[in-house]
Amino acid sequence: MSSASPSSQNDPDLPWVVQKYGGTSVGKFLEVIASTIVPSYMNSNRVVVVCSARSGESKDKGTTNRLLRAAEEALTEGSSKYLDIVREIEEDHLAAARAHVKNAEILQQLEAQLEKDCVKLRSFLQAAEIIDEISPRSLDIIVGIGERLSCTIVAAVLKDKGIDSELVVLNNIIDQEFAVLDQDFYSYLGARLSDIVRQCGNKVPVLTGFFGNVPGSLLATIGRGYTDLCAALVAVGLQAQELQIWKEVDGIFTADPRKVPGARLLPFITPEEAAELTYYGSEVIHPFTMEQVIRADIPIRIKNVENPAGSGTIIFPDAVMRSPNGHATPPPSRFELAQNGYHHDLSRKHPTAITIKDNICVLNVHSNRKNVSHGFLAKIFTALDEHGIVVDLISTSEVHVSMALGIDMVESSLEKARHELEKLGTVDVIHNMAILSLVGKQMKNMVGIAGKMFTCLAEANINIEIISQGASEINISCVVEESKALGAMKAIHERLLNLDPGVQITLPS
Structure with missing residues (x-):
């Protein structure tokens, strides 16, 4: 009671x-x-x-x-x-x-x-x-x-x-x-x-x-x-x-703890990182739902019903990380005190997390003509849009496009779209693939991080089908065989994420 x-x-x-x-x-x-x-x-x-x-x-x-x-x-x-x-x-x-x-x-x-x-x-x-x-x-x-x-x-x-x-x-x-x-x-x-x-x-x-x-x-x-x-x-x-x-679950981890024994609980994570992890396989919180809360400067805390006393993972809006939110709150923990406007260094010296999205197929379209690159790309995306096919990753050249698609979402419409795409050139579909995504807001400041990631995969004898990195540099993704995805995740986690037990925060005296 x-x-x-x-x-x-x-x-x-x-x-x-x-x-x-x-x-x-x-x-x-x-x-x-x-x-x-x-x-x-x-x-x-x-x-x-x-x-x-x-x-x-x-x-x-x-x-x-x-x-x-x-x-x-x-x-x-x-x-x-x-x-x-x-x-x-x-x-x-x-x-x-x-x-x-x-x-x-x-x-x-x-x-x-x-x-x-x-x-x-x-x-x-x-x-x-x-x-x-x-x-x-x-x-x-x-x-x-x-x-x-x-x-x-x-x-x-x-x-x-x-x-x-x-x-x-x-x-x-x-x-x-x-x-x-x-x-x-x-x-x-x-x-x-x-x-x-x-x-x-x-x-x-x-x-x-x-x-x-x-x-x-x-x-x-x-x-x-x-x-x-x-x-x-x-x-x-x-x-x-x-x-x-x-x-x-206790919160958000550096990797799926059911698959990677060394995965660590993340005490905090940025909204951008949480959105990327959700999209590429980790069930965190829908990015649009998160956007509504974050724009109002309200933190989101992921907690475990089986461990109510645990601190969980906090998704912090940037404004909350910079200054006090003004709420009448109970005495904050040392970690939360550091988050709310005190001098601290939250820059991780390694990526934040790695995740896998299974049940992926790769759709390759190679144009028969080299002088229609603009129309070639436009017609591809028109065909995909007409059949409601969402592309997770894409790699393009003037005459070749490779796309990673969630097969669960497109299986019924993929064949129909394929018939239309074959009018543009050669089409092939590779099944049983997975998207491997390395996520971290600070990765753009980490020189050579992409090279280290792909070196890990090469040493594990894992071939890469597609490579993708956005301009924001918060996410480096690649497509690998689904049967080798878990081994790839463990190898990258061991080399690039299992380095630091946590973030050291300096509190005011």
């Missing part, structure tokens, strides 16, 4: 902390969240909780994936499997409710609400079966039920632990018309979310990550990371002390 006073949530002198919990955290570590994590912040912060839909041991068995499958089955002629899926979802959530809620009255109310929501879901899918159509907006509503079920349980469990909580369903909070999802929309949404949270008074708000109808549909425009975006916009609207993303 929380030792925080009931009025702590309504104390204007306390800073806000927004805590976002992923589906696996809610599914497997709800007891820790309700008994340990949320109460531990309530004496020094006003807490807001944002939750994803519950997940099981794998994403495939998660509620969101089940809901998507139910929608597909509702449109499959002669199939009634969606009814079985809804029943499984209902049984799983009722079982979780009974496992975590001890108070009979709270449990009775919780069970009734879960059953009511599943009846609505079943009716919605039956209607879709009859009209044989699910619009993008309807699919949003179906998927959004996952967050509603999850947050209903979380709010009830918090109450069962003695924490006064309030379920906040965000389905219909958008009360203005917007043609596109631009910064005006996100600024408006942040302000709306702030107003809704403040209306909860001294209760702990538990917000559904699903926030309703948006232009072009939430799934289509934002994707399945919309819960992170919701939490980010809540933090921006409240001008929170920090946004916490709770996962099942």
Whole structure:
């Protein structure tokens, strides 16, 4: 039970902390969240909780994936499997409710609400079966039920632990018309979310990550990371002390610790580095979601539900690194003190991290004519754009283009695009490749770092298919055979990242 006073949530002198919990955290570590994590912040912060839909041991068995499958089955002629899926979802959530809620009255109310929501879901899918159509907006509503079920349980469990909580369903909070999802929309949404949270008074708000109808549909425009975006916009609207993303890992490492035993936890990382690592294979936080928080000078802390006392990894906005943020915060740690405007040297003498993106194919296009380089490139990208193919890496000359593509994203459309590209010249596709990315904001100041990286690969007898380095020099990437990618990552990590146990920071006397 929380030792925080009931009025702590309504104390204007306390800073806000927004805590976002992923589906696996809610599914497997709800007891820790309700008994340990949320109460531990309530004496020094006003807490807001944002939750994803519950997940099981794998994403495939998660509620969101089940809901998507139910929608597909509702449109499959002669199939009634969606009814079985809804029943499984209902049984799983009722079982979780009974496992975590001890108070009979709270449990009775919780069970009734879960059953009511599943009846609505079943009716919605039956209607879709009859009209044989699910619009993008309807699919949003179906998927959004996952967050509603999850947050209903979380709010009830918090109450069962003695924490006064309030379920906040965000389905219909958008009360203005917007043609596109631009910064005006996100600024408006942040302000709306702030107003809704403040209306909860001294209760702990538990917000559904699903926030309703948006232009072009939430799934289509934002994707399945919309819960992170919701939490980010809540933090921006409240001008929170920090946004916490709770996962099942201690934070961001120099490499995947499951694959590289010597990987070290990074106490801090820049937004640019986090964005690069996310894009090239590490699940950190969606770059666009991060952008919304960083532009408001709010730090993001990645923490582990299995190790709540750990410091995690902090993604620091540049402005926060340069000067105090002005929030009324608890006494900062030595590390955080150094981050907030005191004299320190944060320049790493080596790259920050290395990551692998698997399931890559390389598409090579070689022109038959050497005098049409401008039209050659334009036609290639037009063909790719028409089929919705996104290029991860590219290497070009006047008559040859090599591109690395995520095969999971383009497999169905690659053959169609290939037929069009063959009109321009010779086309070949190399499968079973991986992108190896070395990331570090200070790498542009490290003379010869690219040479050292490729020397490591040569010594490990690893051939390179494509090499790419942007003008910002924050990322050096190459494409190698997938079967050799892990060995390449270990070799580079040992030589270039496993050099320094940490950053030495000089504090003021």
